[in-house]
Amino acid sequence: MKSLWNDSTAHEWLARAANKQEQDLYLRIYTSRLLGSDESLVLHGGGNTSVKVKETNIFGVPDEILYVKGSGWDLATIERAGFAPVRMAHLLELAKLPQLTDMQMMNELKMCRINPQAPTPSVEAILHALIPFKFVDHTHADAILAITNTADGYARIQEIYGQDTVIVSYIMPGFDLAKKVAEQYAKEANARTIGIILMNHGVFSFADTAKESYERMIALVGRAEQYLQKHVSWHLPTTPEKSKHFAGNTLTIAEIRKTMAEIGGHPVIISNLNNPLTQAFIQHPNIEAMAQQGPVTPDHVIRTKRLPMLGRDVSKYCQQYTDYFTKHAASAKEKKTMLDPLPRVILDPEIGCYTVGKTAKEVMICADIYLQTMKTILRAESLGGYQSLDSADIFNVEYWDLEQAKIQKSASPPLFAGEIVVVTGAAAGIGKACVRAFLQRGAAVVGLDINNEVVELENRSDYLGIRCDITEEGEVIQAIQDTIKRFGGLDMLVLNAGIFPKSKKIVDLSRDELRQVMYVNMEANLTFMRECYPVLKLAPRGGRIVIIGSKNVTAPGPGAGAYSIAKAAVNQLMRVAALEWGKDNIRINTIHPNAVFDTKLWTKELLESRASNYGISVEEYKRKNILGVEVTSCDVSELAAELCGPYYAKMTGNQLYVDGGNERII
Numbered sequence: 001m002k003s004l005w006n007d008s009t010a011h012e013w014l015a016r017a018a019n020k021q022e023q024d025l026y027l028r029i030y031t032s033r034l035l036g037s038d039e040s041l042v043l044h045g046g047g048n049t050s051v052k053v054k055e056t057n058i059f060g061v062p063d064e065i066l067y068v069k070g071s072g073w074d075l076a077t078i079e080r081a082g083f084a085p086v087r088m089a090h091l092l093e094l095a096k097l098p099q100l101t102d103m104q105m106m107n108e109l110k111m112c113r114i115n116p117q118a119p120t121p122s123v124e125a126i127l128h129a130l131i132p133f134k135f136v137d138h139t140h141a142d143a144i145l146a147i148t149n150t151a152d153g154y155a156r157i158q159e160i161y162g163q164d165t166v167i168v169s170y171i172m173p174g175f176d177l178a179k180k181v182a183e184q185y186a187k188e189a190n191a192r193t194i195g196i197i198l199m200n201h202g203v204f205s206f207a208d209t210a211k212e213s214y215e216r217m218i219a220l221v222g223r224a225e226q227y228l229q230k231h232v233s234w235h236l237p238t239t240p241e242k243s244k245h246f247a248g249n250t251l252t253i254a255e256i257r258k259t260m261a262e263i264g265g266h267p268v269i270i271s272n273l274n275n276p277l278t279q280a281f282i283q284h285p286n287i288e289a290m291a292q293q294g295p296v297t298p299d300h301v302i303r304t305k306r307l308p309m310l311g312r313d314v315s316k317y318c319q320q321y322t323d324y325f326t327k328h329a330a331s332a333k334e335k336k337t338m339l340d341p342l343p344r345v346i347l348d349p350e351i352g353c354y355t356v357g358k359t360a361k362e363v364m365i366c367a368d369i370y371l372q373t374m375k376t377i378l379r380a381e382s383l384g385g386y387q388s389l390d391s392a393d394i395f396n397v398e399y400w401d402l403e404q405a406k407i408q409k410s411a412s413p414p415l416f417a418g419e420i421v422v423v424t425g426a427a428a429g430i431g432k433a434c435v436r437a438f439l440q441r442g443a444a445v446v447g448l449d450i451n452n453e454v455v456e457l458e459n460r461s462d463y464l465g466i467r468c469d470i471t472e473e474g475e476v477i478q479a480i481q482d483t484i485k486r487f488g489g490l491d492m493l494v495l496n497a498g499i500f501p502k503s504k505k506i507v508d509l510s511r512d513e514l515r516q517v518m519y520v521n522m523e524a525n526l527t528f529m530r531e532c533y534p535v536l537k538l539a540p541r542g543g544r545i546v547i548i549g550s551k552n553v554t555a556p557g558p559g560a561g562a563y564s565i566a567k568a569a570v571n572q573l574m575r576v577a578a579l580e581w582g583k584d585n586i587r588i589n590t591i592h593p594n595a596v597f598d599t600k601l602w603t604k605e606l607l608e609s610r611a612s613n614y615g616i617s618v619e620e621y622k623r624k625n626i627l628g629v630e631v632t633s634c635d636v637s638e639l640a641a642e643l644c645g646p647y648y649a650k651m652t653g654n655q656l657y658v659d660g661g662n663e664r665i666i
């Protein structure tokens with residue numbers, strides 16, 4: 001553990017301050033980000049920091065303000081707006097109350113902000129206020145948790161830190177923790193005290209400068225690391241060479257996903273997390289006992305659930321979760337609403353490690369947290385046996401009033417939350433628009449294209465871009481497997497990829513040219529549909545396929561023989577598939593767009609030459625249809641997405657025209 005403090009970067013942050021008072025705040029942002037950049041210290045919104053600043057209020061009266069991390073902000077990326085300014089006097093007054101419920105406390109914290117637009121202050125704001133130093137840093141450092149989460153953790157912490165920290169036994173975060181820390185600090189702190197260790201929770205450091213408080217954190221965590229090294233518990237085990245590799249049968253995951261949806265009542269995303277660390281963890285001789293303890297710090301329970309699922313029996317896991325809920329809810333003061341009982345982490349000796357969530361983002365966060373969890377458990381296990389808090393303590397955090405309140409307030413999920421779509425020809429035009437339309441509706445999207453640009457099309461956890469030549473069967477099969485590995489299954493398929501060859505009369509059309517067009521526009525789609533079929537059958541809400549056809553199927557034009565033949569063939573394929581796959585609850589329909597000009601195919605020159613053929617302007621040419629409207633990629637993609645939704649749930653084998661109205665078709 002090394003300090004990342006850099007004087008010149010610190011000066012750059014200082015330079016942003018408008019006045020002297022603001023300088024402390026900007027250094028606070030700088031060192032918060034330093035803490036946030038280290039995954040072994042904090043992860044995804046974990047930890048919090050603060051600084052106490054003297055300001056003059058609107059009446060010209062000096063006031064002391066605590067700037068504390070606001071909820072919803074991440075230390076790694078926090079900005080000035082991420083710190084909630086709260087009146088110190090009010091916080092100190094609150095701390096004198098004998099008791100305060102969580103709801104009352106949050107109400108007070110929100111009320112004593114000096115800026116109503118600021119985020120909700122951290123639940124640990126009162127604790128920050130009570131520590132008599134200007135800067136306070138709080139993390140959930142893995143190295144310290146690896147030591148506190150052992151049977152003799154308390155004694156080990158005493159041995160490591162001696163008089164340098166105050167050690168506080170576990171108590172749930174909130175008002176009671178703040179009071180307990182303040183009491184113990186008043187009694188036990190001395191001139192040497194540079195931090196507080198919260199057993200099974202984390203660590204506080206503090207000082208009068210940002211640099212010193214940060215470096216004390218680094219020093220405290222560093223000492224825990226050295227202790228683990230001295231006790232040969234730092235180095236993580238690697239997979240034994242002879243260990244078997246996890247089976248690659250991706251359909252198994254799609255089957256598990258279907259079962260989870262049946263039990264949980266909504267589709268989920270499941271993502272593969274197999275690597276040497278997860279392999280070593282799963283194959284650890286003591287995996288049962290280690291994995292069935294609980295999280296390393298209670299607030300991870302929201303992301304990972306208390307326990308992972310060992311093996312693949314989803315209903316058994318859910319039953320055990322329901323039992324855990326029923327048992328603890330009975331002794332809770334308020335009525336509790338059970339969260340979905342599905343596991344968030346799967347550890348299976350055959351298929352390996354997977355993380356689960358309602359969205360791809362949740363799955364990614366869970367994966368990051370569980371990777372750190374596995375490291376910490378392995379270290380604690382090596383040190384003297386991993387021992388987590390008991391299930392009642394974990395339940396209290398999982399079913400905290402404040403978390404329960406969030407459930408009541410949460411809006412209904414987007415249309416395709418937890419569902420997965422593959423779009424072919426996704427790098428441009430209609431395909432690219434489809435990627436956006438499905439992302440906007442909450443789906444996880446896999447974009448395929450022969451053009452490498454598809455890989456970088458979107459930079460977000462719910463998008464996977466794969467360069468794929470759909471005419472190569474092997475590449476198609478690989479892409480489907482990669483889709484399942486990343487998201488756990490496949491619910492929807494938009495077959496958009498195709499080529500539009502140069503205009504050619506039949507008398508000039510060679511067999512090779514025809515075959516090439518048939519190969520891409522028809523055969524490749526057949527291969528794709530056939531290979532996706534076993535996975536689409538497992539889609540919790542039924543599989544859905546949308547084929548992007550062409551108005552040429554019904555109203556062909558001279559010179560477009562190869563194209564029209566191939567599109568008509570794929571349309572016929574759609575009709576047969578609708579007949580064959582209806583029993584598997586797979587719906588398949590075609591959209592026939594016409595004259596979509598905002599694609600790569602249509603250059604300015606081409607548009608001008610076509611328009612001049614008709615003796616009209618480009619604008620007139622674009623609107624040459626009954627409604628006189630321009631048809632865009634977006635018009636097509638929005639319909640493609642809606643076709644997969646509930647409004648069209650009872651429609652299959654159908655064809656829809658997006659063309660502004662065409663006399664030949666009508």
Ligand code: ZN
Nearest residue numbers: 047138201202
């Ligand atoms: Zn904490």
